[in-house]
Amino acid sequence: MALPGFLQRERIVARPGFNRWLIPPAALAVHLCIGQAYATSVYKASLVTHFDTTLTAIGIIFSIAIVMLGLSAALFGTWVDKNGPRAAMFTSAVFWVTGFLVGGLGIETRQLWLVYLGYGVIGGIGLGIGYISPVSTLIKWFPDRPGLATGMAIMGFGGGALIAAPLSRQLMSYYDPTYVPSDSSSVPNGDAVAALFFTLAALYAVFMMFGAFIVRVPASDWRPAGFDPASVKKKALVTTENVSANNAIKTPQFWLLWTVLFCNVTAGIGILEQASPMIQDFFRTGETSTVAAATGAGFVGLLSLFNMGGRFAWSTTSDFIGRKPIYMVYLGVGIVLYVVLALFGSTATWIFVLTAAIIISFYGGGFATVPAYLRDLFGTYQVGAIHGRLLTAWAAAGVAGPLIVNGVLDTQGTPGQLVAANYRPALFIMVGLLAVGFVANLLIKPVAEKYWEPKAVTPATARADAERSSVR
Amino acid sequence: MSHTSSDHHGQRSTTPVAFIAFAWTLVGVPLAYGLYNTVKAAGALFGG
Structure with missing residues (x-):
């Protein structure tokens, strides 16, 4: 299937004079969002109560996402290299955000399978594509410092959890006033987690699209x-x-x-x-x-x-x-x-x-x-x-x-x-x-x-x- | 509009400095928020 023109690699070749220091924030905009995957523990207990199930059943959501990350990175890696970082970041954003929306719907309607499908499968595909999307671009922009360049992006994946954990607690306390984040025995209700999913979907859509639209690939003769x-x-x-x-x-x-x-x-x-x-x-x-x-x-x-x-x-x-x-x-x-x-x-x-x-x-x-x-x-x-x-x-x-x-x-x-x-x-x-x-x-x-x-x-x-x- | 120094075959950069600063701020502010909260939580380890 042909990509829309604005996503094609040929459209994002940098013009002479483009400053390569715009690429790391583009990569970070994606990695800081998908790094949320390591902050799922903040609403685990709430989902156990909401779905009246076990911790293992809820833990499967994260496991599916990580397995899908590995599979999608392996399967779509060639597609990512061929079509360039904007198409990859855009696709990753669509999957990651859709994953939150479908997952949130699953929580709202008490359908755990929808959370597996949404956050686990669909979101997991977004994770895999998003994780690899800026890597080869950064290496091409920083042939003199590839370790620094990929370190900055992949640091963002670690940083994403640091942001998502306190942000999620604050948002859930806003959606469920009875929830006290500082009290380890306090658990937010399921509706607050669903609202959190919808809010994160909106925030991540904006951030990831920003990354997708500022990213560029270097011209073939650039160094x-x-x-x-x-x-x-x-x-x-x-x-x-x-x-x-x-x-x-x-x-x-x-x-x-x-x-x-x-x-x-x-x-x-x-x-x-x-x-x-x-x-x-x-x-x-x-x-x-x-x-x-x-x-x-x-x-x-x-x-x-x-x-x-x-x-x-x-x-x-x-x-x-x-x-x-x-x-x-x-x-x-x-x-x-x-x-x-x-x-x-x-x-x-x-x-x-x-x-x-x-x-x-x-x-x-x-x-x-x-x-x-x-x-x-x-x-x-x-x-x-x-x-x-x-x-x-x-x-x-x-x-x-x-x-x-x-x-x-x-x-x-x-x-x-x-x-x-x-x-x-x-x-x-x-x-x-x-x-x-x-x-x-x-x-x-x-x-x-x-x-x-x-x-x-x-x-x-x-x-x-x-x-x-x-x-x- | 101000511009950054060069890096394309010695040409001057045409990317506005303000836009680069905006992009770094957009990712830097949430990261600083996350770091602050994590350091605060880690403070418990040292009796903080």
Whole structure:
């Protein structure tokens, strides 16, 4: 199906003199909205009461959304690369907003399946397309600093939850005056959650469309002032060739990087999933913990900050020290930190908090650095599509991480009575996973010549060649 | 209308500075709101 003219890639090629610093806010406008996916816990309890169901049944909404994120990023990545960021951001906005509207209707009419379909399936497609939509564009605008550029956008995904959580509480207290956000036992009614969904739909529509309409792609001969393309060639592992998405998945490099991302994300989710009860359990003596529930919530907030900050700081650092070395830090130092957490985490609160916070910063850094790593290995030609396919590692880790932690803890005792020692088996499994990821990263070598795209065979590759020549 | 410094083959930027500032403000203000609330919540960890 042909796209309307205003969405076509040809219509958004930047004119001479366009300032590339308009692209990061365009990307952030999308990522800050879709990052709401990590703030669903604020209305979970309300939906359990409203639908008179279990926490698991409500948790499925989020699980469907994340699975759809992985699937849609993998399936639509090539379409996103072909049609450009405006079409992708516009489509993402339509799906994400429709997801909220259908989900809100489901809450209003007490039809849980509509929430699954709306927020889970439709919204999840918007999540996947939105997540990858600005990545290849940013890499093309910032060939000199791809880590900084993708770090800024993917930081927005972490930041989206920081905005949506307090905003949702404030809005729900407005729609349901009996709800007191500061009281952890207070739960808003279902109508307030439905109204929240409709309000977020309107806000996100405006923000995401703003991003879609200011985004531009660079002209084929564009390159930043002062950028020496020869400097790209000098770095180990950084290719000046291009590999298609279909060929990329045939290379060992893709699957080694898939393993790296899977291990890094699984290990991070192990802590994120259990953060609040974990800190209380680590400092429990008998029935009581020296860490209060409110402090546990503060710990979750601190981890969110490090998750977001790590995305920007570590990804930017990778521009200077290289992608492979930074993953050696994420995984190698991560192993040491997990061992410290397992053996000494319960000796002092500061040791526990500091090690967990750095681990989570590596978790965020792993997400933000991976698009630049893909660019280094496979070139810019279909980096968005390759990134989309790699995100299946995230979906798999989203299932594996909680399964490992919850599975181990189930064998150790009952929630509310667990202590630090009960977490050790799960933490040492994470150490093993990080070691696997570390070895996988070590094995990554430049992609073999047989996978490179031939020069100027099709209009698409001709265009890619032109783009490639501008970053050499 | 003021303009930013160049980055297209040494040409001066034609993108208005005010528009760039507006775009960054539009995403920066909500992010600052989120950061403020999160730091406030994290304060409980340090007895705040």
